[in-house]
Amino acid sequence: MLVFTRRSGESLVIGADIRVTVLAVDRDQVRIGIQAPRQIPIHRSEVYEAIVAQNQAASQSAMPPAELLSRLKGR
């Protein structure tokens, strides 16, 4: 991992068109601004990771459709 020390108001540039700015620092909270092209999705990591975890859980079983149906009806 690349590690930088930045002060409030300072930025990092990633590639040609992404800029990450530290807007404010207050004890253990940091306010961050990101400028990036609209087609680049940006999410809090816990949101994305929750979806990854759910997708992985859903993919674990290759249960045949008939068994899925009987489980659905059995609920």
Next chain:
Amino acid sequence: MMSERIATARFGEVNYSEKDLIHFAKGIPGFEKLNRFLLIGEEKHEPFKFLQSVDFPPLSFPLLDPRLIVPDYQFAPSEDQTQELGLQDPGEALVYSIVTLSEKQQSVNLFAPLVINPLNRKAAQVILLKSGYRVDEPLSGSD
């Protein structure tokens, strides 16, 4: 048109042709490198449909129409999300929730539905950030 064949885990051998493919340009979270899928829906499997990976045939996901779980389900994508799929109107999209059905968990993902534009076959897992829906909405007792 040339027909191709994959050996799937859930359905055995499946034939498809290029025109059947659904393209997830960014994959889906956790499976970002997998771009080509098939939507498998047979009458005998109703109400389930399945998203079957072509790039990695062991992988498939069971799907349900989220309106079966929440009748007034609101699919309200952002403008960026509709643009990415070339959707003129969110109402033309096919919207499915991935289902987790195991011993441990019986739930549907209402927060991040799979969205397919049937006109150009572009698709994405769309995160409905402001919706308040859950990734793991429990499947309740009603059939």
